[in-house]
Amino acid sequence: MEHYIGHADDQKRQGGCTGQQANLLDTADSGSPPWFLIDGRMSIPSSEKDIDGTLIRFVYQVGLQPSSDGYDMVLAYDSAPATEKAHGRIQDITVRSSSQVVQSAMMQAGIKDGVIRLSEASAKIITRMKLIANPHLAEQRYIFYDANRQVVGEIAAPYLSSE
Secondary structure, three states, X not given: OOOOOXXXXXXXXXXXXXXXXXXXXXXXXXXXXXXXXXXXXXXXXXXXXXXXXXXXXXXXXXXXXXXXXXXXXXXXXXEEEOOOOOOOOHHHOEEEEOOHHHHHHHHHOXXXXXXXXXXXXXXXXXXXXXXXXXXXXXXXXXXXXXXXXXXXXXXXXXXXXXX
């Protein structure tokens, strides 16, 4: 599956698309940063050693929203066991960003070591970012780790970069 970040022109074409879809929040000014949310789904185990027994289903949103002093990066999710017999623990999953810029912003937002430690079945994690001059859309990844610190999933997510 190819990861794709939508554009304002895509909204009229998305019709019956499945998978990630762009929900644009503000497209009035083409010179303004792109504000949008992307919906997605994935399943990951809380232990790679017992995939069938610990599989957790995630429905998530990632995106960018304006804030009073910059913008917010959004990572929101709802999770549930993938089967009735699954015994995976959301508390065993941690999430890191692949971007040093985003990790630093997470630490400034109070996220210890820039590592998100999941603890609830549903959550909305907001990372406040500074709006820079002449930003362009860049991609980072939220990397999911299991109880044994093994990579078990990734979500591509946008941020605004100066580079």
